[in-house]
Amino acid sequence: MADASTLIRAARRSRRLTQEQLADRAQVDQGSVSRSERGRDAGYSTIDRLLAGAGHRLYSAPTRRDDASTAAAEIRQRLREKDKDRALRALLQLNDNLLAEHGLVRGILGLAEPESTGDSAWDAAIAALVAWHLGAERIPLPAWVDQPDRFLAAPRTLDVDPADPVPPRSEVPDEFAERGVLVWRDTFASV
Helix, strand or coil, X not given: CCCHHHHHHHHHHHCCCCHHHHXXXXXXXXXXXXXXXXXXXXXXXXXXXXXXXXXXXXXXXXXXXXXXXXHHXXXXXXXXXXXXXXXXXXXXXXXXXXXXXXXXXXXXHCCCCCCCCCCHHHHHHHHHXXXXXXXXXXXXXXXXXXXXXXXXXXXXXXXXXXXXXXXXXXXXXXXXXXXXXXXXXXXXXXX
16 A cells, blocks of 8 residues: 555645645645655644545555555656666556455555656556556546546557567557557566
8 A cells, every 4th residue: 555655645636736735725734744745754643634635535445565656656766767677567566466456455556646657658557557457347447547648649668678579559458558558468467
């Protein structure tokens, strides 16, 4: 599950609020928002108050698996380090996490809108993966997976290995193809 800082930041950004606006809504000082988003130890009541200020509630789910927001943070860090292999491993771990859960718990893993990874193809890939696995169980999709910035203007690969051939459309999962991300279906097969 996402840590508190990721949840607070995702909740604030999902409502397009500044830290100051969230602080006003939650009736806390802006410094509390900033500290909470940086991972400083915030108490449950502060986290609950900040999420409520953004129009969200805090629920728990019976899982220890990381959600899409946490995976996106990991991918963002790996891309900053120019380590696309480990970024791909984080995407594959999200795939495994989604596949391991069912029903409501699977839906919860895709619920919070992830922050951008800094690369539009990876952002689209995360949305595609969530849409693919939630759709497989007919779980309603969160609105963020269909936002325009989760679709590429021109199809492209994730550029993990330049030697990899570009997959034909027939080998790309529909949700990825719709968003312009060219990845092999086999990439997500369990081994």
